[in-house]
Amino acid sequence: MAASPLAETVVGFERLRAAGKIHRWGVSNLDVADLEELGPALADCATDQVLYNLEHRGPEFDLLPFCRARSMPVMAYSPVGQGGALLRHPALRAVAARHGATPAQVAIAWTLRAPGVVSIPKAADPEHVRQNAAVRDLALTAADLAELDAAFPPPRRKRGLAML
């Protein structure tokens, strides 16, 4: 039986690793079933980079628990919703105002609220870079999280992985 395209890709990664050209490899936009397709190679996967922000909470349903159970971090891309409508949402703005923070900082802190998630905002503006780095000192409270849950409800059922 022919190997799946995913399995063939992993064989390529492992060749690069054996040649010393890469240290680790990861994947992107793979849902739980796709990760399972990796078979034993999944143990060597450094991370799965997926769309994860307040507007796209689908990965919480099963992907995050699946990866956490395997000690594999998930990498949240577009954590500030590409600087769009998310940053103008009243609930996010209210939480940000309470902390003397910006909505973008709260959006990033939210992705980092639980272990096992790496957040990768893209920022070309140096002030944004500074603000984003400062998020390490921003701790959201249970009340903040409840307010954000009310505005951006967590998933109640499995949905296909959203992606950009």
Ligand SMILES: NC(=O)c1ccc[n+]([C@@H]2O[C@H](COP(=O)([O-])OP(=O)(O)OC[C@H]3O[C@@H](n4cnc5c(N)ncnc54)[C@H](OP(=O)(O)O)[C@@H]3O)[C@@H](O)[C@H]2O)c1
């Ligand atoms: N694997 C995939 O399929 C995939 C898909 C999409 C994106 N990605 C990766 O994910 C990373 C980020 O994603 P993204 O660029 O789509 O979305 P994003 O990080 O959510 O948004 C980037 C936008 O937000 C602005 N921004 C950043 N920090 C801010 C702040 N503190 N305050 C206000 N605005 C702020 C940026 O402005 P400035 O640039 O002006 O600072 C930029 O316009 C990138 O590395 C990208 O390569 C991966």
